[in-house]
Amino acid sequence: MKPYEWMVTYTPQTEWVEHRGILLWLAFFFIELGAGTFLISSLFDNLPGMLTGWLICAVLGGGAHLIYLGHPLRFWRIFISSGWKTSWISRGMYFVTLFLLLGIIYLILGSQANQAVPLLVATNIMAFLVIIYGGFAMNFVNGIPLWNTAILPILYVVSGLWGGAGLTLVITMAAGATKIGMAVEEWTRLLLVGFIILLAVYLVSIRYGSSAGKISVREMVRGKWAPLLWIMVIALGIVLPLGVVISSYTAGLTAIPVALLYIAVFFELTGDLAMRYLILKCGFYNPLVPVHL
C-alpha cells in the first residue's frame, strides 16, 4: 500500500480483529453465547446449562475482554466515570457485571428458594442486554456502513440466542433429558429460520445501502473471505444444522443420532463465530478524503 493510500480508498478496520483485536472478537462471541445459554437454559429450569452459560460469559468472554485492553488493571475506571451515558462499551460492562452478579446469586441461593422468580427475571433481562450490547456498540460506528445498521443488534440477538439454544440442547441431551431436549430443539428451529432471514436481509440491505457497504459485502461473498462465508457460515453453519432440524421435524428428535446432533451444534457455533469474524474483518471505512482528490 502506498503512503496514505488508506485515506483515499476504502480500508478495513483492523484494531478490533487483528493482533490482540482477535481477543475482542472472541470476547463478544463468548459473552453473547454465555448469556444466550443462560437465558435459554433458564426457560427450561436447566441449572447445568445456566451454570455453563455463566461460566462461558465470565471466564471466556470476560477474560478475553480484559486481556484485550491496553491497560486491563484500569478497567475499574469504567465504573467510576459517567461514560455509560453515551458509551456502549461502558454500558456493556455494566450489563455483564450485573448479569454475572445476579446470575451467581441465583445459582447459589435463588435456585433453592421458591421466591426466586423476580431474581431470575432480573438476571434474564441483564442477559438479554448483554447479548444485544455488542451489536449496538458496533452500530454506533457510522464510519463503517457494514456496522452502522439497525439490523446488526437484532442479528446478534438472534445468533446469541440460537447459539445458546444449541448449547442448551447439547447439555440436556447429554444429561438424558430427551423431553426437555425436544422442547429446546423447537426453539433452535425458530431461531435458525430467524437467523437465516436476518442474515440475508442484512447482507442485501448493506449491499445496496452504500458504496463502502457494497465493497464489504463483495469482500465477503466474492473476495478473499468468500470461502469462510460459503463453507463455514453457510454450508457448515447453516445448511448442516438446517438438514438436522428438518430431519428431526419429520422423523422426530429421537431418530437423529446424538453424535450428529452434537456435530450440528458444533458447526452452528463455529459458523456463528465465523460470521462475527467476517463482520469485523470486512468492516470498511469510507475514504477519509473525497474521491475526487
Next chain:
Amino acid sequence: MARWGMAIDLVRCLGCQACVIACKQDHNIPSGVNWCRVITGEIGTYPIAKLESWPVLCNHCYEPKCVNACPTGASAHREDGVVTIDYDKCVGCRYCLIACPYQARTYLSKFEQYFPGQGWLPSEEIAGKTYQTGVVVKCTFCTERLEAGQKKGLNPGVDREATPACVNICPAEARYFGDLDDPESNISRLIVERGGIQNHPEYGTDPSVYYLR
C-alpha cells in the same frame, strides 16, 4: 468561551510536509505515529493532470463520536472545542479509535526506534516519558501552546507563541487558526468568504477543521 478551529487553504498547500515534521518535533511523537498528515494525490490523467495536497489531522469535532464512545471519560471535549485524551484514564479499549470516522487516532502499542539498532534519540527518550503504551493518542491542537500563550495575554491564531506548530511552520501560510465562534476572527471571515467546507459533514460531527478551495 472561544471555539478553536483551523482552516486549511488547499490552493496554497504545497504538500511540503513541513507541518507533519513540525508536529512530530513539537510533540516528540513516537515512530509510527502521525497526528498530522498530508495526502498528496494526482487528479486526472496526462496531459490534463495536476497534483493536489490535502492535509488532515484530528478535526476536534463539536459533536465528537470518539468522546461519546469513550467508556472511562479519558477522551473529553473541552469548553474551547479541543478534544483531549487523558492517558492516565485510558484503558486502551480502542473504541474511540474505531468510532472516529476520520481515523485520526492511533493506538500506541509499543515504542519503536526511528533508527532501529542505533539507540534512542533524545526526542524518543522524551516521548518515553511523555506517552504511555497501551493507550490511544491524537492531535491536541497544541493545547499546551494555546494555554501558555493565553496566560501571557496572547491571541491564538494571531500570536505565534499561542498558535499550533503546524500553523506556524507552514511556508505557504496555508493554515489559519482562530475562534470559530467569533464572526470577526480571521478564520471565521475566511470560511464565510471562501465557502469553507468540512470533511464528511454527513457524519454529523461538526468538525472544527475547514478546507478552503
